[in-house]
Amino acid sequence: MRGTTDFIDKKREKPKELDPVKRIENWGEYQKPFPKEKLNTQASRCMECGTPFCQMGTLIGRQTSGCPLYNLIPEWNTLVYEGKWKEAYQRLLLTNNFPEFTSRACPAPCEGSCTAGLVSEPVTIKNIEKAIIDKAFDKGWVKPRIPLKRTGLKVAVVGSGPAGLTASDDLNQLGHSVTVFEKEDRFGGLLMYGIPNMKIEKKYVQRRVDLLQKEGIEFRANVEIGKDISLEDLQQEFDAVLLCIGAEKQRDMDIEGRHLHGIYPAMEYLKASTKHFLNNQSNTEPSISAKGKKVIVIGGGDTGADCVATAIRQGCKSVVQFGKHGELPKERTDDQPWPLNPSLFTLDYAYEESFKVFGEDPRKYYIQTTKFLGDDQNNVTGLETALFNESSSNQNQCWEADLVLIAIGFEGVQESYTTGIQTKNGRIETLPNKFQTNEENIFAAGDAKRGASLIVWAMQEGKKAAKEIDRYILRKAIESQQPSA
Ligand SMILES: Cc1cc2nc3c(=O)[nH]c(=O)nc-3n(C[C@H](O)[C@H](O)[C@H](O)COP(=O)(O)OP(=O)(O)OC[C@H]3O[C@@H](n4cnc5c(N)ncnc54)[C@H](O)[C@@H]3O)c2cc1C
Ligand code: SF4
Known part of the structure; x- marks a missing residue:
């Protein structure tokens, strides 16, 4: 049984890191493995608060508090403590499409809002999240989930960063046919060409893209929307278009x-x-x-x-x-x-x-x-x-x-990619909570909409935009089948 004061009696501990002099000799990640018993102790420090501030995910002023993905943190902490790793993975998947990215590079605002931090030190949430997803991949629990039915509706996602990948994943799981257009030669947005390899090894980004491809998403690299294909052409060919083009214009x-x-x-x-x-x-x-x-x-x-x-x-x-x-x-x-x-x-x-x-x-x-x-x-x-x-x-x-x-810093979206789309201060403008631009079937999410931010916020926006697009294209499909009065 975990003790009611474990969060005080047991000290916060994180995995050791490779000596800086050694780790700069290559581009690999530098965190050492963390023994199972230590993870169990760290998970036992979670109090399973009735009101878990760690998972509230909101902005207070300009500061992020809690997890923007609303990860069910106390629940998976408890499952890890009980040794129920597969269940912990399943619980993590309910809210987080790609824990292998967040658990490596998220600044962990969840930990700043952890109640244990009020009187002691916060729970090592990010590290437990990493242990869950790394184990899930090692054990072969992460398998392609191929949708059983297709709706016949098509969505184009422009940009393959965390916002675009998250939205594509959710839309594909809902049965829609998703095509991702990326102007670079590799997919992942700033996960690939921004955040250095020692923070997120690129083999993990590619592993996820391969998985999404097996699940039915079509990926097209080296295609620049606005140059190789126009936005109007995408609008014609697809039921909806989602712009996840980042905030690439640098100051x-x-x-x-x-x-x-x-x-x-x-x-x-x-x-x-x-x-x-x-x-x-x-x-x-x-x-x-x-x-x-x-x-x-x-x-x-x-x-x-x-x-x-x-x-x-x-x-x-x-x-x-x-x-x-x-x-x-x-x-x-x-x-x-x-x-x-x-x-x-x-x-x-x-x-x-x-x-x-x-x-x-x-x-x-x-x-x-x-x-x-x-x-x-x-x-x-x-x-x-x-x-x-x-x-x-x-x-x-x-x-x-x-x-x-x-x-x-960054000034926002490249104007040449948003011709005809309303922007303000470098951000694509959308209807409140709808992610819909001034063009009815064009949506926007991630840094392109909120300004340069974090992976976890881009993923939250990708999830929410996918929900809105799903509603929109299903409604349109139903309307088109109804006989006109
Ligand atoms: C150097 C650096 C380090 C960072 N480190 C961290 C970190 O440690 N932790 C963290 O949480 N956040 C970090 N961030 C922020 C984080 O990476 C971003 O907030 C996040 O990637 C935004 O996701 P996104 O999907 O909105 O856009 P992006 O990741 O920027 O992806 C946009 C994609 O759209 C593509 N694209 C753009 N225009 C077109 C077009 N016309 N046609 C086709 N494709 C197009 C781009 O090539 C790109 O691949 C970092 C940012 C930078 C710059
Ligand atoms: S590390 Fe980031 S993604 Fe993971 S629980 Fe904390 S805030 Fe959420």
Whole structure:
């Protein structure tokens, strides 16, 4: 029996990670396996709260609290504690199409809202989720689920990121015929060409796409909607179209010297690195490489951190990351009370690696880049910055750099893909809770609709949009069969 105070008596424990010096030698995931008995202990820390805040999935202010997929966390924690792994997997599947992605890269807002965190430390929810889905694949429980009946209705999904894949999965299971159009050569959106391999190994993304294909979804790569096929043609051919095209337009810096060689948007760099890795070109350098270079990453967010970790693996000479804001607090502050998922200072994987390799945290705070510097060949050689904080302003500094990566966020959808579709501030506008655009049979979900966000929110939107599309196409089909008055 688990004790009623296990969440206090037993300490929170996560799997060990490979030593940073070792793990930067390759692109593999770096979490070590966690013994079964330890998982059992961690699962026993869940109190099965009557009102589980961990699964509420909502925004409080701009902060996510609880799981946006409404995962039935206390239920699968209990099943894991009882050793009923298959049942835990079945319970997880009720709400989460792809736990292998969320359990690897989700920032786990569920844990910030866990009640155990009020008096002790939160349950290691994300890690238990990972153990369930990894076991399910190992044991062969994850099998293609081929729909028994087809409705004869067709849906086109544009974009194969987490939003597009989730919607496709649900629509296919409802019996509709789904075709996914992707402009890249591989499927997965930012799961494939964005989030680096050490956070989500690409073989897991491909494994899921293969499974969805076996279940009947048609995947078409290297097809750019708006260029190779028009949106109007899709509207004609399909009963509904869902745009899950992400928020790909990156914010840039309109300052002196931006034209210099050696300055790249972060996504161009990360994509080139993953393509090089996946195409097995280890005897060559990627088209953009940090090898032997002094790297500066502009932008203090997660994309910037992924650039730092990638540059370290490529063998950079040094790496620095600029943030416009100050260091985050180390503990929950009064303005981030429970059950808000707090924004706290953490030694993310990239920073831990930088510490080990270069002896310091690469993050520099309150820094604004004012100018890029170059040589007479038009190569970047450094940049000038100003320092902004409460005590000082405009303290200028020069930094040496021969590779600069801009990771200052995303402006939204590429306008050329949304001709005729209403957008506002880079987001596709939809009817409240309907996911329907100004064109009746065109829907939108994920980053394209809500702005750059998280995998788990993209998946939630994919699920909800699928439900709305199902309603819409079934209603239309019934209407078309009724005799006109
Ligand atoms: C570097 C980086 C790291 C991140 N790390 C994390 C993380 O650790 N955890 C987390 O939760 N979130 C993370 N995110 C955010 C997360 O990846 C996104 O919120 C999520 O992928 C959005 O899903 P989506 O399906 O809406 O769009 P996307 O994943 O962006 O997919 C959109 C897809 O549409 C395709 N497409 C676009 N236009 C067309 C067209 N005209 N025709 C055909 N195809 C088209 C694109 O090629 C792309 O494949 C990260 C983001 C970045 C940039
Ligand atoms: S998907 Fe994210 S928020 Fe939901 S249970 Fe898993 S780790 Fe927590």
